Amino acid sequence: MNRSACSRLALGATLSFAAASALAHPGHDAATVGASLWAGVLHPFTGADHLLAMAAVGVWSALGARSAADTLRLPLAFVTLMLVGAALGLAGLALPAVEPMIAASLLVVGVLVAIRAKLPAWAGMAVVGGFAVFHGYAHGAELPGTAAALSAVLAYVGGFAVATMALHLLGIVAGTYLRHRAGWLARVAGAGVALYGASLLVA
Structure with a gap:
């Protein structure tokens, strides 16, 4: 992929990220889901709160990274x-x-993106990791635990883990581009995510 194509991809991802934060609505109420790989892959995309939080973690990671290894610390945590x-x-x-707590994750990570905060590695991992527990709990709790075979449950869990990492990587691509070329757009996107998180908390 050439540099121009990468730039278009990053810019498009960021604009979608910002727009979604303004138009999004939660998609994971009390409903349950089926246990399968495909259901797991789709699940992070059915709730804008999950999607935005995961992409924002990738953007924040890229904005503050000092090396390629640094970029992956937050997503892996x-x-x-x-x-x-x-x-x-x-x-x-x-x-x-x-x-x-899921709503708070949007507010906090959105603010961290908007101000391009640089925390020690352990602090950043603690912040995103703490919120990730609640995102994971929501994924797991929506699967009927007694109705699925173990293999189907593992496929579901593997599916949403892969989808989550893909969203992180998309955020990293956008954040890497914006870090050097359009920092103001990252601030706008982060602010949009933070405002969405605040609106969920108020609601």
Whole structure:
């Protein structure tokens, strides 16, 4: 892929990211989902709160990265702790304030993107990892735990883990482009995500 195509991809992803934050609505109420690889892949895309949070983590990671390894720290922390949360949800264990914490993740990560905050690696991983537990719990809790075979459950979990990493990578592409060429657009997108998170908290 040439440089011009990469630029168009990054710009398009960022504009979609900003627009989605203004128009989005949560898509994961109390409804349950089926257990399959495809259901898992689709699930992060059915709720704008999940989608925006995951993309925003990728953007923030790219904006503050000092190296390629730095860029992957936050996404890997998010996916790892998300799987922990999913296990809690699948086990039927209670986790308080799941929806408010998901909304708070949008507010906090959106602000971090908007101000291009640079935190120590451990602090950034703790922030995104803590919120990821609640995102993972929502994924796991929406799957009927007693109605699916173990293989189907594992396929579902693997599906949303792969989809989450893909959203992180899309955010990294956008963030890498914006870091050097259009920092103001990253600030606008981050502010939009933060405002959406605030609106969910108020609602």
